[in-house]
Amino acid sequence: MATPKNAIKVSKKHLLGIQDLSILDVKIILSESKNFIALNKSKNKKIDILRGKTQINLFFEPSTRTQSSFELAGKRLGADVMSMNITNSAIKKGETLIDTAMTLNAMHPDIIVVRHQDSGASNLLSQKVNCAVLNAGDGRREHPTQALLDALTIMEKKNKIEGLKIAICGDILHSRVARSNIYLLNMLGADINIVAPSNLMPKDLEKFGVKTFTNMKEGVKDCDIVMMLRLQSERMTSSFLSSNREYYEYYGLTPDKLEKAKSDAIIMHPGPMNRGIEIDTKLADDINKSVIREQVELGVAVRMACLKLFCE
């Protein structure tokens, strides 16, 4: 995937979702990310292109990998990174998101990375601050950097995305990762199969240009990539499923289901995993098939690229 030489800037001020990006933006981000992969593997991992810049991580929801990945990415680029601990903040005292945003804005940050449990929170925030806002996940809506790192991982492994057959399986209803990946992988020319029980399938999903399946074996048939999603039990307010063991039986990734995919198919998962619920524990650790660790590794590179491009 070649990037035009004159195009080095993304067209948007904020990274709120894949929906807002053009294909050129995506190519710029991915090609920039590639430059950072090597840096992250080298001995001296620190450069100073963001020296003097301030990055605030505002996480209203618990997060391990995304928050640490963004923090590390900012630090490796030389930015001053501050991670807000929401449990100690004024949010707990009843401050609204907008007021928090205004307060932080007054400290002149250059970039705010935000995760929030409500869909659209990052959009709201971006309307009220002067700096760039990077969405690190808003409710069920989007998680753009996850989709970008997934795309980068696929390109590293398969050298292309166009024409690949990709199955995204599991709790689609509650998943921002699924939505961002649908937009991104569709844009890059993949064929997407969505596999989920009807109770976890969002309405009118076919209108997004994907095929939907409630039978997993049919859904993963001849796929190059099988992307598993976490069952988000914490977002389930009423009975969606009978039990985890029945879910595993029908929608967990097991060797017999994976057999239907292409023989060189790779397994992806954005983490954190529920072993034995959505994925067989041996498959998750199978270094010949699973690229779950690479996803985390490339996540830092993608976030470095995003910080660099949106900070400019």
Place this chain on the structure above:
Amino acid sequence: MKKQFFLNANIVDPKNSIEEMGGLIIGETGKIEAIGKKVNQNNIPSREKYVDLKEKYIFPGLVDMRVFVGEPGFEYKENFRTLSNAALAGGVTSVVTMPNTSPVIDNVSMVDFLKRRGRDKSKINIFPTAGLTKNLAGTNMNEFGLLNKKGIVGFTDGTKTIQNTRLMSRIMRSAFDLDALVIQHAEDNELSKDGQVNDGIIATKLGLQGIPDYAEKIIIERDLTLLEDFNCRYHISQISSGKSIDVIQNKKETVKFTTGVSINNLSLNQNDIGDFRTFLKLSPPLRTEEDRLALIKGVNQNMIDVIVSDHKPEDEESKRLTFSQAATGASGIETLLPLVLELYHNGSVKLNKLIECITSNPAKILKIDKGSLSVGNNADLCIVDLYKPWVVKKEKMISKSKNTCIEDKKLQGKVLSTFINGIELFKC
């Protein structure tokens, strides 16, 4: 008061089947003395001054059947004074207020308070409703008889629905005995739980919990089934989908009931929500364009009797939040008539039919002597320039809360003046 004469007006009064050029005489007591084509220059005394309306329109004052006022408890959102000023600017002369206040309207003393406040602070006619259940909790039925005697025109839990079927059947029986009007907001609580927008492509795209159309349909079906056995006066507050129209069509032959719709659901669809515009977070939610067209068809085929503003003033702070945290509802009493006229201008519905839905039909359902230009009635009316173009601007709104869902919309048709009891209380 001096007698007032208006000539050369387009008069639309559906109750009296008047749709003609003519004149209007308002008597010294503020009542309508004569109306129609027979009123012309030849039968008014030559010494009297008259107003030449130059073919502008005269409609009966609007009767808005679903209005939220902040008194008591939420005066910072809207009080009777601000509500009546906003209503007058929209040609609305009578409103039915919802009981979702703090404290709620569910007993005789609260009704006394409301009537006093309405009389002292409001220039328009206030017709309060009281809760179907005590504390609007959906468990114990209210004193329909005693409250009726105090002047309550109808009973509703406002934004809430009676979920318990047995209770609903008993409410209907009691309402039948006491001639009470039951107004139901139709929504199954469990199906719409945490719901923000219509369940469909927009909900999926925005990542918001959807409210399926069958959440409404199922309550309507249930209530109309009960109504076969307990035939009380029953009105569905507002419907939002084509599915509900189908149910209504099927039942229209066998049971007697009436139906309302919010002007928002007739004018907008779910795509207008755009990028999380919280001012368009409504209940029932905006649905698909097919649903909107089905509702318009419903108005044309007499499946829908009433169009309401669903005026729900909310302060800025309640809307400047994420979509799921933001309050539900839009301020709309000032724009009800212009939006209704849009349906006339774009050829969706005939003018007479539309005016019927906002004047005589609600009055008939409520059994109140309003919504018409009958001779001998109080002269509650509005004079309208049907073609005047204007743009909705938040800062020009009169209502205390500016949460309009049609900011910057271009409209055609504006109220020039509004009269109550023959007194001009609003002039553009």
